[in-house]
Amino acid sequence: MAYDELRSLIAELQGNLERRQLDAAVPLLSKAKRTLLQLNTLIPSTSTPQPLLSLAREVLELGAITSIRQQDAAAFTRYYQQLQPFYDAERHLQSTLGSSAQIDLTTSQRSKITGLYLLLLLSMGNNTDFHTVLEGLVVEASLKGYNVEDDPYIKYPVELDRSLMEGSYDKVWRETKSERVPSEDFGLFSSILVGTIRSEIADCSEKAYPSLPISNAKNLLFLDSEGAVVEFAQARGWLLKDGRIYFPQQEQLQADQAQKDISSASATIIENAIGYARELETIV
Structure with a gap:
């Protein structure tokens, strides 16, 4: 009975994914995983029947594809990790039993x-x-x-x-x-x-660079239009003026360097002045 239920859920899931009906696929996926949990098959073992091993792997694979289409990279990663023991188990059965292994790899x-x-x-x-x-x-x-x-x-x-x-x-x-x-x-x-x-x-x-023309930035950043460049520049806090992008970070670096040069020059002047004063004291 459980086998038939899983096969039915898998067929429904595949149909929903083909039709891009993710809202309908998610509850079916949850139901299929609960069934696997009841059958103690969310993690494969040596006692897991081979046909059930294939069905469990199919459910998790469909879950991985669903997570991609939901743009959920974290969920996809979890499904990938869950699938590795199933892939290992199927490879082991293939290597030990050969053609006699009753594993449906056509769906893998x-x-x-x-x-x-x-x-x-x-x-x-x-x-x-x-x-x-x-x-x-x-x-x-x-x-x-x-x-x-x-x-x-x-x-x-x-x-x-x-x-x-x-x-x-x-x-x-x-x-x-x-x-x-x-x-x-x-x-x-x-x-x-x-x-x-x-x-x-x-x-x-x-x-x-201190700045770049917007037209050059479009090609450099692989953006489709200058409007997309403007949006990207604004998101990063870049300055836009007269068809060019100005990088605040570069301007700050230049300002910091200028301040550093001024400070260094001031220190040199002060040091020279002190040295000159000491020389006068010696003379007096």
Whole structure:
């Protein structure tokens, strides 16, 4: 009975996600997870029946996709972590039982969810965890005799990482806008990544230039219009005047340096004056 209920809930969930009906998907997801809890299957064990293992993994994968479409990166991360024991259990069963293992891997979204997690780590600037996860995938792929980048879901974040390491931000921008994006679910984390890059460029610009023409800033920051540049500049507290952006931080640095120069010059004058007075006292 529980198996049939889970299959029915999974089918409903998939239908709601296909129709973008997230409000209807959320209560179904909660109900499916309660069912897994009652069956003691939210965490797999050696006693978990193989068919139930696949159904539980499907529920959590659908939860991960739902969280992405709700733009909830924290919830997606929790689902990713919950799924790892299920993926490990299925890999173990495959390796030990081979073709006799009754595991339905045709429904598995492991590749997609792992690629999305890599993209999330990249967008957060978490290079350490990104490369830790990737190294594990490379080892697993080599043991099975294939290249990890044969998988388009994994290849996409890996190529973005290479471009970032090269400083080719324009290439990253093009990749996030191209048809090579593996699926629309990658769009959310891609936009977060571009936002992170934009902030880094803005930080560097504040330190490198006293001002920039708005037209140049549009291309530099990968923004679609000069109006978008104005909004971005105002949000960062930049000054706009006569078609240019002026960086307050740079102006403050220049003012601080000028004050420092004045203070240094004043100290030198005072020191010279004291020395001169001492010389007069000696003469007298």
